[in-house]
Amino acid sequence: xxPAAELVGASVTLGGxxxxxxxxxxxxxxxxxxxxxxxxxxxxxLLRAVLGLARxxxxxxxxxxRLVGELTELxxxxxxxxxPQERRVAWNMPAxxxxxxxxxxxxxxxxxxxxLAALEEMGLAELAERGVRDMSGGERARVLxxxxxxxxxxxxxxxxxxxxxxxxxxxxxxxxxxQRAAQGAAVLATLHDLTLAARGCDRLAVMSAGRVIALGxxxxxxxxxxxxxxxxxxxxxxxxxxxxxxxARRAPQVPExxxx
Amino acid sequence: xxxxxILALALLASLVLAVIFGETxxxxxxxxxxxxxxxxxxxxxxxxxxxxxxxxxxLVGAELGLAGAVMxxxxxxxxxxxxxxxxxxxxxxxxxxVIALDLAGPPGVVExxxxxxxxxxGAVVAVLAxxxxxxxxxxxxxxxxxxxxxxxxxxxxxxxxSPVTTSEVMNWLxxxxxxxxxxxxALAALPTVAGAALCAYAARCLAMLTLGEETAALSGLxxxxxxxxxVAGAALxxxxxxxxxxxxxxxxxxAPHLVRGGVSDDPARTLxxxxxxxxxxxxxxxxxxxMIPTEQELRLGVVTALFGAPLFAALAWRASRSWRx
Numbered sequence: 001x002x003p004a005a006e007l008v009g010a011s012v013t014l015g016g017x018x019x020x021x022x023x024x025x026x027x028x029x030x031x032x033x034x035x036x037x038x039x040x041x042x043x044x045x046l047l048r049a050v051l052g053l054a055r056x057x058x059x060x061x062x063x064x065x066r067l068v069g070e071l072t073e074l075x076x077x078x079x080x081x082x083x084p085q086e087r088r089v090a091w092n093m094p095a096x097x098x099x100x101x102x103x104x105x106x107x108x109x110x111x112x113x114x115x116l117a118a119l120e121e122m123g124l125a126e127l128a129e130r131g132v133r134d135m136s137g138g139e140r141a142r143v144l145x146x147x148x149x150x151x152x153x154x155x156x157x158x159x160x161x162x163x164x165x166x167x168x169x170x171x172x173x174x175x176x177x178x179q180r181a182a183q184g185a186a187v188l189a190t191l192h193d194l195t196l197a198a199r200g201c202d203r204l205a206v207m208s209a210g211r212v213i214a215l216g217x218x219x220x221x222x223x224x225x226x227x228x229x230x231x232x233x234x235x236x237x238x239x240x241x242x243x244x245x246x247x248a249r250r251a252p253q254v255p256e257x258x259x260x
Numbered sequence: 261x262x263x264x265x266i267l268a269l270a271l272l273a274s275l276v277l278a279v280i281f282g283e284t285x286x287x288x289x290x291x292x293x294x295x296x297x298x299x300x301x302x303x304x305x306x307x308x309x310x311x312x313x314x315x316x317x318x319l320v321g322a323e324l325g326l327a328g329a330v331m332x333x334x335x336x337x338x339x340x341x342x343x344x345x346x347x348x349x350x351x352x353x354x355x356x357x358v359i360a361l362d363l364a365g366p367p368g369v370v371e372x373x374x375x376x377x378x379x380x381x382g383a384v385v386a387v388l389a390x391x392x393x394x395x396x397x398x399x400x401x402x403x404x405x406x407x408x409x410x411x412x413x414x415x416x417x418x419x420x421x422s423p424v425t426t427s428e429v430m431n432w433l434x435x436x437x438x439x440x441x442x443x444x445x446a447l448a449a450l451p452t453v454a455g456a457a458l459c460a461y462a463a464r465c466l467a468m469l470t471l472g473e474e475t476a477a478l479s480g481l482x483x484x485x486x487x488x489x490x491v492a493g494a495a496l497x498x499x500x501x502x503x504x505x506x507x508x509x510x511x512x513x514x515a516p517h518l519v520r521g522g523v524s525d526d527p528a529r530t531l532x533x534x535x536x537x538x539x540x541x542x543x544x545x546x547x548x549x550x551m552i553p554t555e556q557e558l559r560l561g562v563v564t565a566l567f568g569a570p571l572f573a574a575l576a577w578r579a580s581r582s583w584r585x
Contacts, residue, residue, distance in 0.1 A: 051478060053474065053477060053478075073479075073480050073481065073482055073483075074480045076478065076480070077478055077479055077480030078480070080478065081478065082474065082475065082478040083475075084472065084474035084475055086471075086472040086474055086475075088472060089470055089471060090336035090337075090469070090470040090471075090472075090527075091336075091470045091520075091525040091526070091527055092524075092525040093467070093470060093524055093525045093526050094524050097467075097524065097526060098470070098471070101467060101468055101470075101471060101475075101479065104464070104467075104468060104479050104480065104481065105479075105480045105481075131524070131525065144471075147471070147475075
């Protein structure tokens with residue numbers, strides 16, 4: 001079976017700078033792949049390359065086995081849902097209406113049904129009629145996740161779904177992504193919280209200066225060497241009674257970053 | 261639906277009111293005569309002078325209300341109006357140009373010139389809209405186009421051969437539905453219907469744009485095509501409005517805000533009620549222009565700005581809470 005998303009040797013140049021260098025990655029149905037890395041390492045560009053939103057200089061991006069550039073807009077929307085980093089909502093529309101935008105190509109009644117189900121999944125059933133701009137940041141973030149879920153796409157791509165959220169809200173979102181993966185969705189998400197990433201993802205792609213420098217299970221990907229190279233951190237995964245955490249401090253000598 | 265029904269009823273009432281009342285007072289018997297025999301003198305006042313003027317005001321108001329709602333949705337900006345992309349500035353320049361060149365004799369020339377100006381600017385913006393995804397960039401180009409259109413109109417004043425011409429141009433620019441006949445309305449029908457159809461087609465992209473371009477790009481909608489349709493539709497409507505009644509401010513800006521609360525802020529569902537609200541506003545403004553006793557009849561653009569500005573400020577005050585980013 002084709003992976004839900006696949007990137008083979010993909011390179012992207014943004015404003016004369018190599019933002020993505022020969023990145024390869026595949027996401028299969030049922031798994032959560034996390035993308036971690038320092039700011040500017042190329043995480044968002046990697047997601048955008050997968051979705052066909054960034055032009056590739058080299059390599060290929062496939063969704064469901066088909067080259068993303070050859071898909072129509074409707075076909076692409078059927079294969080992938082995207083939660084971008086941009087969280088601004090221009091108008092104060094009710095939560096259910098925002099969530100139903102995920103299913104815009106369906107009949108209005110079906111879209112509303114999917115939206116309400118997704119809001120319930122995110123624990124927001126009572127707030128369905130509330131305007132999103134009257135909500136807290138955490139509630140709004142969950143509405144936007146509900147919008148992503150309402151797409152019913154086999155691949156869910158989320159750019160920092162937990163950005164700016166408290167631990168409880170972050171864990172809720174990771175749980176919801178896990179549930180979707182258990183139902184067969186492929187999930188690709190960038191994360192900044194390494195502990196959250198290590199505990200919530202099946203595999204991690206660690207990025208540094210546009211390259212995927214490590215790809216594998218959290219334990220394998222977050223080795224001491226990778227932490228040093230990608231984050232200039234000294235430390236590693238530590239098992240505690242409450243689960244596995246990443247404990248690290250700034251490395252005494254910051255290794256020089258290439259290409260930045 | 262309830263909002264639409266209320267607005268439609270209010271518009272109907274305002275139309276009736278505006279046909280019945282006018283600067284010429286008529287007696288009960290004269291009204292009876294007007295209804296019994298449309299060819300009689302009172303009948304002509306009602307059906308050949310007032311009615312087409314009132315319908316023209318309603319049409320222009322609807323065009324501006326619809327175009328304003330589309331622009332605000334497309335640009336995700338509550339301050340956008342039909343003129344924001346430079347279309348009305350170029351329509352005004354077209355009209356000012358032919359008046360100053362003394363070509364305005366034959367009927368329809370000024371209107372055609374205004375429409376041409378609007379379509380030229382609209383075509384430029386539509387092409388830009390197919391490439392530029394970010395509304396900010398589109399607005400910046402619109403500001404440049406507006407400034408250009410304004411400068412060209414100022415140039416017309418600058419080079420105008422006589423003060424009479426200058427005042428003629430000025431008068432036209434201030435906007436009025438006076439003297440509009442049924443034939444003018446028939447001429448405006450085509451661009452209005454085409455513009456409204458394009459806006460209706462583009463409506464579904466407006467709601468999606470509330471979440472930004474990246475989300476919209478993955479929504480399955482043909483965004484580039486829909487953006488072009490929105491700009492082209494708004495340009496046609498704005499051009500038709502300027503051609504019919506000159507440059508009239510505030511209606512296109514205020515109408516969407518008047519109705520937004522009634523449609524849960526949904527930019528797609530704002531379109532139809534905004535058109536009705538615009539029509540209602542302009543019919544009332546035109547009635548005010550006729551009824552306020554001044555030596556020279558007030559121009560429509562003056563009335564909408566005079567009454568519209570404070571009203572809009574009040575609305576902005578009330579709504580300021582929900583506009584915070």
